[in-house]
Amino acid sequence: MQLRPTNEYTTEVMDHHGLVAAVCRDLKIAEKINQRIGSKDPRRVVQPGVACVAMILNGLGFTNRRLYLTPQFFESKSMSALFEEDIKASDLNEHSLGKAADEIAKYGASRLYGEVVFEIALEQGLLGVKNHLDTTSFTLHGSYNNDEPSHCVEVTHGFSKDHRPDLKQVMMSLVMNGPANIPLWMEPQNGNSSDKTSFHQTIERVNAFKNQLKDCDDFIWIADSALYSAEKLLACPDVLWLSRVPETIKACSQLISIKSEDIIWTQGENGYQWSEFCSLYGGIKQRWLLVYSQQAFKREQKTLEKNIAKEKKEAVKKCQQLRAKIFGCAHDAEKEIQRIQKKIKYHLIHYTIEPIEKYESRGRPNPHTPKVIEGYRIIDDLIENKLMITEALRKKGRFVLGTNQLDETQLPSMTILKEYKSQQNVEGGFRFLKDPWFMLDSFFVKTRERIEALMMCMTLCLLVYNFAQYRVRKTLSESDETVPNQLGKPIKNPTVKWLFQCMEGIAIIRNDMMACITNLSNLRRQIIRLFGETACKIYGLTESNSS
Secondary structure: OOOOOOOOOEEEEOOOHHHHHHHHHHHOHHHHHHOOOOOOOOOOOOOHHHHHHHHHHHHOOOOOOOHHHHHHHHOOEOHHHHOOOOOOHHHOOHHHHHHHHHHHHHHOHHHHHHHHHHHHHHHOOOOOOEEEEEEEEEEEOOOOOOOOOOOOOOOEOOOOOOOOOOOEEEEEEEEEEOOOOEEEEEEEEOOOOOHHHHHHHHHHHHHHHHOOOOOOOOOEEEEOHHHOOOOOOOOOOOOEEEEEOOOOOHHHHHHHOOOHHHOOOEEOOOOEEEEEEEEOHHHOOEEEEEEEEHHHHHHHHHHHHHHHHHHHHHHHHHHHHHHHOOEOOHHHHHHHHHHHHHHOOOEEEEEEEEEEEEEOOOOOOOOOOOEEEEEEEEEEEEEEOHHHHHHHHHHOOEEEEEEOOOOOOOOOHHHHHHHHHOOHHHHHHHHHHHOOOOOOOEEOOOOHHHHHHHHHHHHHHHHHHHHHHHHHHHHHHHHOOOEEOOOOOEEOOOOHHHHHHHOOOOEEEEOOOOEEEEOOOHHHHHHHHHOOHHHHHHOOOOOOOOO
16 A cells, blocks of 8 residues: 555654543642742743643653653644643743743742642542651753852752762752542752751641641651650650651660560561550650561671671681781780780680790700890780670661550551551652653752752642542442553552553544544553543543543
8 A cells, every 4th residue: 555645644652641631620720829829921831830830731741752852742742632722832832831930939849838738638538637748859051150049949969869960959848648548748958958957847837837737636756766866856846756766766776775585575567567655755755666677687687697707707817917016015015916906806816825935045955045035925815705796686677666656546656657667658759750761860950949949849749640540449349340561460559650650552543633642552542531521531531432
């Protein structure tokens, strides 16, 4: 068959982008942003809310396309289907996106994000009482002038969680909340900020923001040991918290070292067991939960064995050097042994110091020929320090969780462990934001203000993704349906990314007379229906053809 070019038909890519647009509409993201920022000039084509939705569509396009290439991203897409406004791909240029970013920064990225997402969480009934808090770093390329007066973040060197100390960075605090694990709050931080300080700043700001709203229960804050501080955390009795207790605290270290036979353990699932204690550390009554994880013990035991073997190898070399050395006096030999012993943790040096004697005069000696001491040498033997190894093993797989929620009905011991383990939801959010297929793990924009705006838009992407995943899984569970996974097996908990991949190939074909959507298989129709009524309208499905 011979193909002939024609200008009568055009093809517009849809893929999964209509699903993302549907979630943005259902959450009214553009509308909520436009209510707070942007000009009312009728000549303005792209309002900031529309610009944010465009960046969300770009970010969740999983094409790793930089934001300044947003117009290029939309060139092949159906603008009329994805946007309710009459805009063209060329309208989403650097000027319109940059203007929106500047308006976001002027209003305050954290403030705008908080107002929008708190409103969404309340409307959707997804606001929980447990906040999971953590921070991460984003590396940047380029130079930024921190000397210019600005309320924005400082781009500087700091402790790099990306293991790139050669690059400047900014930090982000992220708060995950509720059954959908939505990012409830994001806050840009200076590149050299410390978790021990930023955690408490974020808690203070979020609580102040929450107090402006009605009918919001008090939050309980969950974070790692950087949150636990006698000077800051324990000095705020009005803040409920759950944190890992640092082992640098003597009382915590002593608790971890208790012999197992002296502890009454409660058995849990997956190799966990725990025992609850009362603590008055810092003058504040607390509940401490000593936790043992069998899986963690096995990992840490292997690490300990490697460290012991490595130490032995190094200690043997040092002992060989000792044997070859001659000391001027026994005291010097003793000092050298003690110096080496201090550097060895899991081995003991058993030794004797022997004098090296020789005859005072030359020639064949007789029984009465006197001897003189020429020096001293060490005879040693290296053995394992069984006591130290036993004590080290006793601590492996153990950690202590603390909380000032004294009401066990509100926070049972089992829930303390469960909620702390859920801290991985924040880490999962950071992995999402740093996924190169998502957007950027290091980015470049012209100003510090736009960095903050970009971080807000990136977090909006995470909001849309997590909300969509929660809603799809909930719908599948309630309707007792399944979708096939990558191996074709039926599941009820698919990732949204996998569902997006299943939508690849959907397009709209247009001519002057009509438009039709192609490649709608039964699975794709099911996925569209799982995303709700708005998604069905975008993809042109009706009740009769969506079943």
